[in-house]
Amino acid sequence: MEHASVGTDFDLPANLDRWVTDQRWFAGKGHSPVLRSIGLWTLPTAEPDVRIACHLVLDTASRYSTLYQLPLTKRPAPLPDTAAQALIEQTTDGDGRPRYVYDATHDPAYAAALLAFILAGGTGAAAPTGVGARGEILGATLAGGAPAGAVALTGLSVTASRVLSGEQSNTSIIVDLADSFGRTSRPVICKVFRVVADGQNPDVSVQSALAGVGSRFVPEPIGVISGDWTAPLSPTQHSGHLVFVQEFLPGVEDAWRVALGAAEAGEDFDGPAHALGAATAAVHRDLARAFPTVNATDDVVNQLCGSMRERYRLAAREVPELAGYRDAIGAVFARAQAAAWPQLQRIHGDYHLGQVLDVPGRGWVLIDFEGEPLRPLSERSLPDIPLRDVAGMLRSFDYVGATIGRQDPAAESGAGVWAASARAAFLRGYRDAFPGNSLAGQEPLLAAFELDKAIYESVYEIRNRPSWLPIPLRAVRRLAEHAGFSASAPRHAAQDRSTHASAAPAHHNG
Template identity: 50%
Template sequence: MVAWLVWNMTFLPVPPGDHAPFLAFLSPWMTRQRWFANKGANPALEQIGTVTLDSVEPDVEAVTHLVLDHTVGKPALYQVPLTYRREPLANFDALIGEFDGRWVYDAPYDSAYTGALLDAITHGTESRGDHVWAVGKRTASHVAAGLQSRVLTGEQSNTSIIFEHEGETPVICKVFRALHDGENPDVVLQTVLAQAGSTAVPPPVGHIVAEWDDRGEADGRATGHLAFAQEFLPGVQDAWRVALAAAAAGTDFSDEARTLGIATAGVHATLAANMPTSDITPDDIDSVIGSMHRRLADAIAAVPELTRFEPAIRDVFERASQAQWPAQQRIHGDYHLGQVLAVPDRGWVLVDFEGEPLRPMKERSRLDSPMRDIAGMLRSFDYVAGSLAVGGAVPSPEWVGSARAAFEAGYGAASGRDIRHSRTLVDAFELDKALYETVYEARNRPGWLSIPVDAIERLCARVAG
């Protein structure tokens, strides 16, 4: 049953048409947040609209602001949930400041907001605000009451809130900070996998979907997800940390990599059985290869030393265009060891199906080749050894090769598709991923730039040989 949200329309933290003072107040704080992309720039902010959740505390307003940043390039839309209190909270670090007689807080740290957020999801609450409409959708059969919230540290592009209480199944709710028109694959794919009976993803609890004004859309409105809640798996490590520890100790990772390949094949098979697929056409291949060439051009612009590899890379892409391609389907899209959890007595569990964060949401929801996920994981094994080398360690030269081979063997055994017969295609996707990594490292971690550049050199040399 849908619960309708009613709130006092006489209170608006930011009166319609008078957003400039509020945005000037908010701007310095936004530039310091990890999820804000244009760090170091002076934001040019525009408020698109707001929606208010039914706060679990009296006299506290829990307001979600949709704020558009026009600083550079294509405008970026952010979800900025805030709480407004008449009295300041003692010993509370999430204070943004005082505005218009109210104390303003970063809402994910405030129980008044987190309680309202989880209630909106579990009760199917519908909210109509200033140019924004939102509704909760519950997918779990049961969610415990009385869960306490805390923010998970270390997030960058999103904010994750943990809900837990002794004796109850904990929940993690991801608040999407950067919003896009289109369904978020993280919500869609994990929900489909869980409903199909897959144990390779944490069971979803529910989500919030919203509509807002968007001048870039034909009908002037956009639709997307604001938040996604699912079971939280406490005290587990991701596969990156497990693999890193193994490589640092010189411990063979073949068994773990093989079972990871099996799990990956299982997820691909479930997605293919429960979501649309299509045989790839020449136009589809041309589109993918064209995007690879554009990525190469962007990478050379960012790292000119890649010019010496350009003929070899373009040759790999050309060979891939003539290869035999598998059917297109929904995939993970940004697959690496950090997106997999090692869960005792359960095995590998995949998370974070959002796809590459630099790609538009609609592109992330298109059918794609499962070889892209294979290549992403192969690159991740290489990053394990590369990160150790950057830190001054000397990883075993056999470690990466054995892990890669075992992952491919596990995937092939479970899927019936021998990756060795798709080597030309995998090489192209792996080079494409390394070019993506080169641009990322050049912009964010120059000290790690050698990892993808060295990989590009090795791949080109191997293909030429």
């Protein structure tokens, strides 16, 4: 089909709908997109004969009218074969010469242009192209008054760029830099937000706020590009983040791989787990300093507990094994509702071992503060209870032990002991970071949030990896029995399913 491009000479490729369907960041997996550009902004580049247009495209076939960011480069010669998967279209211009249109995230010219735009504090006019863009340096202000982000980029040139593999909802570009003498400088990572929404992206706002209060447990933010646009059939002007640049930490592993390696080797992980608990507590404390907190009123508690009950009700429709725990789950949620709740505050929101990096000489560093990508942006910025993050990490340790048990049934018992010990050490580290706060009295809340997470995981597993379903169901049974109940449903039912996952993921997708 022909795509409108608001009167510019940079039309969207004719086969764009088909190409987008195969991209991991495309959120509408249940339908074929019908994309329309609502506007674009052009990005200046020093590379001759290369043009960059950054489109905002609306999926008109989506019931949610999802808006995607699609930066494109058009160049007279093809990029190396390593970028072949990013080639969207080969076409011919009016002069009869061939042109190659690429997903710009795989084009080094785009990465260099992004950094130059941010460093210059560039702006792109909203008319007549429909989208306004502006670059901004972030980071703490140095003694001389210059932003640290500007110092991180000034005088440097891009020597290479590559897209980070494995991401599902965004595209991150690792950019290698060198100074004017050709000496290698510290690399940066540019996160291009693919799904664009009105409002501040938590990954930018939360990480910048943490850096602003001096947290050493997050990467240093360097710069951001924000955009303004008007949605079709709406006179309201929208604005949101388009690109986020931060320091890149090369040669590191995430905590999932570190923990899994330790569990496979039978190595004690109590020390690292304790340190991770302390780092988590420190970030929660800094978030409470950087953002407003909210009292847990009866209305707030009722709403949160009601949401957990509704998630269970819907989950039991998809996972029949959950129905046998109805009384126990109801009791766990009722005890949580009657407990004393702490203040609500900003949290990570999608916390697990895959969201933490092990940085040599620095320790644990937390990343990806976007929250659960399937939740609306407006919900991801709401204050919540920090124990939700704690529960997410406890479930992640459980998945490490369960993964070992799946790989080697003979090691299942020892892996369970390993996971229980790591969970306990993590909780001690979290508690010890707050002298005088032993988490006493909050056990009912933690049990409820861990149960809520396990219920969520049950739905995920039955939809995507049915043979993994016993993992969250074991957690449901454990929490139910701790509440003094036993299930009426057969405990072996989930294990009789014949569909099997092909491979273990890098980290569990809860």
